[in-house]
Amino acid sequence: MNSDRPTDLSRRGLLAGSATALAAASLGGRALAQAPAAAPPRPALPPYVAWKDAEHVIVHTGTTIETKRSAFGTSIITPAERLYIRNNLPAPDVSIVANRDAWVLSVEGVRQPRMLTVADLRTMGLETVAAVLQCSGNGRGYFASKPSGTKWQVGAAGCVIWSGVPVRNVVAALGGVDGAARFMTGTGGETLPAGVDPKSVMVERSVPLKAMEDALLAWEMNGEPVPHAHGGPLRLVVPGYSGVNNIKYVKRLAFTADESDAAIQRTGYRISPPGQKHQPTEPSVWEMELKSWINGPAPETGPVKAGWVQVHGVAMGATRNLRRVDVSIDGGQTWREARFVGPDLGRFAWRQFVLPVRLEPGQYLLASRAQDTQFNWQAESTPDNSGGYLNSGWRAHAIPLVVV
Ligand SMILES: Nc1nc2c(c(=O)[nH]1)N[C@H]1C(S)=C(S)[C@@H](COP(=O)(O)O)O[C@H]1N2
Ligand SMILES: [Mo]
Numbered sequence: 465m466n467s468d469r470p471t472d473l474s475r476r477g478l479l480a481g482s483a484t485a486l487a488a489a490s491l492g493g494r495a496l497a498q499a500p501a502a503a504p505p506r507p508a509l510p511p512y513v514a515w516k517d518a519e520h521v522i523v524h525t526g527t528t529i530e531t532k533r534s535a536f537g538t539s540i541i542t543p544a545e546r547l548y549i550r551n552n553l554p555a556p557d558v559s560i561v562a563n564r565d566a567w568v569l570s571v572e573g574v575r576q577p578r579m580l581t582v583a584d585l586r587t588m589g590l591e592t593v594a595a596v597l598q599c600s601g602n603g604r605g606y607f608a609s610k611p612s613g614t615k616w617q618v619g620a621a622g623c624v625i626w627s628g629v630p631v632r633n634v635v636a637a638l639g640g641v642d643g644a645a646r647f648m649t650g651t652g653g654e655t656l657p658a659g660v661d662p663k664s665v666m667v668e669r670s671v672p673l674k675a676m677e678d679a680l681l682a683w684e685m686n687g688e689p690v691p692h693a694h695g696g697p698l699r700l701v702v703p704g705y706s707g708v709n710n711i712k713y714v715k716r717l718a719f720t721a722d723e724s725d726a727a728i729q730r731t732g733y734r735i736s737p738p739g740q741k742h743q744p745t746e747p748s749v750w751e752m753e754l755k756s757w758i759n760g761p762a763p764e765t766g767p768v769k770a771g772w773v774q775v776h777g778v779a780m781g782a783t784r785n786l787r788r789v790d791v792s793i794d795g796g797q798t799w800r801e802a803r804f805v806g807p808d809l810g811r812f813a814w815r816q817f818v819l820p821v822r823l824e825p826g827q828y829l830l831a832s833r834a835q836d837t838q839f840n841w842q843a844e845s846t847p848d849n850s851g852g853y854l855n856s857g858w859r860a861h862a863i864p865l866v867v868v
Contacts, residue, residue, distance in 0.1 A: 506522065506523050506524070507523050507525065507526065508523065509521075509523055509529070510523075510526040512555055512558065512692070512693055513529065513549055513693050515545065516529065516545050516546070516549070517535075517543075517545040517546050520532050520534075520535035520545075520546045521535070521546060521548070521619075522619065524614050524615075524616075525614070527549070527550065527551040527552075527554070528549070528550055528551075528614040528616075528620075529548055529549040529550075530548050530614075530616055530617065530619035530620050531546050531547065531548050531619035531620075531621070531622060532619060532762075532764060533617060533618050533619060533757075533759055533762040533763075533764065533863070534759065534760060534762035534764050534765050535619070536619075536622075536759045536778060538759075538760075538776055538805065538806070538816050538818075539806065539816075540594075540623055540806050540807070540809060540813065540814070540815075540816055541594070541623055541624065541625060541686060542622030542623055542624055543686065544624075544685065544686055544688070544691055544694065546622070547597070547622040547624065547694065548599065548619055548620045548621065548622060549693060549694075550599050550614075550620060550707060552665075552667050552708075552728065553652070553654040553656070553657075553665060553666075553667060554654070555654070555692065555693060555712075555713075556653055556654050556655055556713055557655075558692050560653065560692070560696075560697060560713060561689070561692045561696050561697050564582055564683065564689060564696065564697035564698075565581060565582045565583035565586070565697075566581055566582070566583070567581065567582045567697035567698050567713075567715075568580070568581055568715070569581075569582075569585070569681065569698060569714060569715060569716065569717060570715065570716045570717070570718075571634060571635075571638055571716075571717050571718075572716065572717070572718040572719070573641065573642045573645050573649075573718045573719030573720055574635055574638040574639055574640065574641055574642060574719060575638060575639030575640055575641075575642065576638045576639040577638065578638055580634070582683055582697050582698055585628070585629045585634065585681055585683070585698070586629070586683070588629045588633050588634055588637055589629040589630055589633035589634075590627065590628070590629065591627070591628070591629070591630050591680060592625060592626065592627045593625070593626055593678070593680060593701070593703055593810070593812060594623060594624070594625045594626075594809035594810055594812065594813035595623070595624065595625075595626060595701060595703040595704070595812035595813060596621060596622070596623050596752070596780045596782075596812065596813065596814050597621065597622055597623075597624055597707055597710060598620065598621035598622075598706055598707055598752055598780075599616060599620035599621065599706065599707040599708070600706040600707055600708050600733055600749040600851070600853045600854060601613050601614060601616050601620060601851065601852050601853055602616045602618065602619075602620035602621050602707075602855070603616060603617070603618065603846075603852075603854075603855030603856065603860065603861065604616050604852030604853070604855060605617050606855055606857075606860035606861065607846075607848050607849075607852050607855055607860070608848060609738040609739070609848040609850075609852075611738070611848070611849070611850055611851060611852030612852075613851065613852050618757050618759075618861065620707070623778070623780075623809075623813050623814045624685055624686055625685065625686050625687070625809075626680055626682040626684065626685055626690075626699070626701045627680075627682060627683070627684035627685075628680040628681045628682030628683050628684065628698075628699075628701070629680065629681050630679070630680055631648070631676050631679040631680065631681060631700075631717070632676055632677060632679075634681065634717075635676065635719070641673070641676075641719045642719055644721040645673055645719035645720055645721060646672070646673055646720070646721055646722075647670040647671065647672060647673055647719070647720045647721075647722065647723055647724075648670065648671050648672075648673055648675060648676045648679065648702075648717070648718075648719060648720075649668060649669065649670040649671075649716075649717070649718045649719070649720045649723075649724050650668065650669055650700040650709075650711035650714050650716070650717055650718075651666065651667070651668040651711065651714065651715055651716035651717075651718070651724075652666065652667035652668065652711050652712055652713055652714065652715070653712075653713035653714065653715035654666070654667060654713065663725060663726050663727055664727045665727070666726050666728070667708075667711065667712075667726075667728055668711075668724045668726040668728065668729060669708055669709050669711060669724065669726075669728065669729055669733075670720060670722075670723040670724045670729055670748075671702055671705055671709050671750055672750065673719065675702050675704075675705060675709075675750075676719075678702070678703045678704065678812070679700065679701060679702045679703070680700075680701045680703075681698055681699075681700060681701075681714065681717070682695075682698070682699045682700075682701045683696070683697060683698055683699075685699075694712065695710075695711070695712025695713055695714070696713070697713070698713065698714050699711065699712050699713070699714060700714040700717065703783075703812035704751055704752060704782050704783035704811075704812055705750050705751055705752065706733075706749050706750065706751075706752050706853075706854070708728070708733055708749065709749075709750060723744075723748070729748070730744045731743070731744060732851075733748060733749040733851065733853065734746040734747065734748055734749065734851065735747045735749065735849045735851070735853060735854070736849055736850040736851065737849070737850060738848045738849065738850050739850055740850050741850070742850070742851065749851070749853045749854060751782060751783055752780070752782040752783075752854065752856075753782055753842075753843070753846075753854055753856040754780070754781055754782055754784070754834055754835075754836050754840055754841075754842045754843075754856065755779070755780055755782070755834065755842055755856035755861075756777060756778060756779035756780070756789055756817070756832040756833065756834035756842055756858070756861075757777050757778065757832060757858075757861040758775060758776070758777040758791070758830045758831070758832050758861075758862075758863055759776060759777045759778060760774070760775070760776050760777070761773065761775070761865055762863065763863050763864055763865070766866075767865075767866040767867065767868045768823075768865065768866075768867055768868070769867070769868060770823055770824055770825050770867050770868065771822065771823070772820055772821070772822050772823075773820070773821055773822075773823050773865075773867070774818050774819075774820050775791055775793070775802075775818065775819045775820075775821055775830055776805070776816060776817065776818040776819075777789075777791075777816070777817060777832050778814040778815065778816055778817070779814060779815050779817055779832065779834035779842075780813075780814040780815075780834070781811055781834070781836045781837070783811060783812070784811055784836040784837055784838060784840075785808075785810075785811045785836065785837045786804075786815055786834055786835070786836055786837070787835045787836055787837050787839065788801055788802075788834070788835045789801070789802045789804070789815075789817040789832055789833070789834045789835070790802060790832065790833050790835075791817070791819040791821075791830070791831070791832050792829075792830070792831045792832070792833075792862075793821055793823070793828045793829070793830055793865075794828065794829060795829035795831060795859075795862055796829075796831050796833075796844075796858065796859060796862065799833070800819055800821075801819075802817040802818060802819040802832070803817060803818055803819070804816070804817050805817060805818050817832070823865075823867045824867065825867050825868055826867055827864065827865070827866055827867075828864070828865040828866075828867065829862050829863070829864055829865070830862060830863050830864075830865050831858050831859065831861070831862035831863075832858060832861075833858040842856060842857075842858050843856055843857050843858070844857055844858060844859050845857035845858075845859050845860060846860070
């Protein structure tokens with residue numbers, strides 16, 4: 465796979481990076497939400513991600529592409545070709561990955577602020593982490609209040625392996641964090657559209673300073689240079705924190721006393737009552753939650769034959785290890801403990817689980833619920849919130865199974 469194939473097609477993608485595409489990007493979700501029942505056919509893969517596995521993804525819009533439930537496989541790691549895509553802005557020109565080592569990151573809010581190239585960063589340390597990357601809005605499609613935005617089901621998530629330098633190494637090399645800093649703020653390298661207030665569109669997120677301990681500046685994903693579409697040449701990876709906090713094509717990493725005043729931080733990604741606008745005082749969407757779901761047999765693959773069925777799925781502890789996962793075939797009336805399968809790649813990864821069940825012809829409702837090592841159970845349901853964020857309730861994620 466070569467995900468960075470430039471080609472004139474990506475250039476067309478760039479041309480589309482105008483005000484029109486921007487409007488489409490920010491309104492896409494809303495337009496979908498209001499689409500009539502007989503919605504037009506889904507768009508094809510846009511040129512900048514033409515290398516994705518079209519058969520195994522759902523293209524909501526050019527900037528929102530979801531993995532099908534049946535397409536996660538059972539090998540833990542989500543291949544780049546199937547990994548979801550979410551862009552708040554059109555991606556920068558693919559030429560930024562022509563010379564990856566030359567990409568410059570400005571590190572601020574440390575005792576010795578510096579501009580560092582990826583080549584510099586490569587000398588400062590190396591670590592690898594398996595982590596779930598999950599959009600804050602994954603599961604939004606299951607909220608009863610129908611919040612606006614992309615109606616993601618389970619596929620705005622994946623488990624990927626990142627390699628890069630630990631942020632704490634970089635900070636140590638630059639003399640440590642500035643005394644007043646309480647947040648780590650990352651800024652995306654997109655070219656902002658002309659004529660709009662930069663703060664209203666820029667992708668800049670702040671996370672609590674403690675997240676720095678696990679964060680990486682990553683140049684490799686699943687054994688290859690980070691694909692341009694997934695944030696290459698350099699991505700800020702904050703394990704355990706939802707997608708938006710993992711800044712693609714990161715160009716600035718700042719240790720700040722306050723949260724960013726960019727709209728995406730101040731009034732975006734907050735947990736607000738249904739129908740209400742986000743307020744800067746409400747909780748920001750940061751750490752993910754304990755969650756699991758069934759991937760197979762998925763409804764999209766049709767009925768299965770009576771007999772033994774291997775019910776499998778994924779479970780994530782977000783920031784904690786998992787203790788167990790239970791599976792129900794009757795919509796949560798009764799539960800049986802599933803078995804973890806495959807290696808344990810650590811607390812930020814997800815784990816695959818399976819429960820073999822012998823099924824007679826009929827209709828079933830498959831559900832799973834995870835428990836972490838602190839004995840917390842996955843919630844039965846997540847309260848509706850206006851942004852449709854962090855849906856992790858097991859009931860909403862249950863899927864029907866028809867056995868013939
Ligand atoms: N620079 C930048 N970083 C970004 C975004 C973006 O639009 N620009 N989108 C965020 C959101 S909302 C999500 S869910 C993830 C998506 O990552 P992916 O497209 O690699 O799957 O990236 C996050 N980081
Ligand atoms: Mo997201």
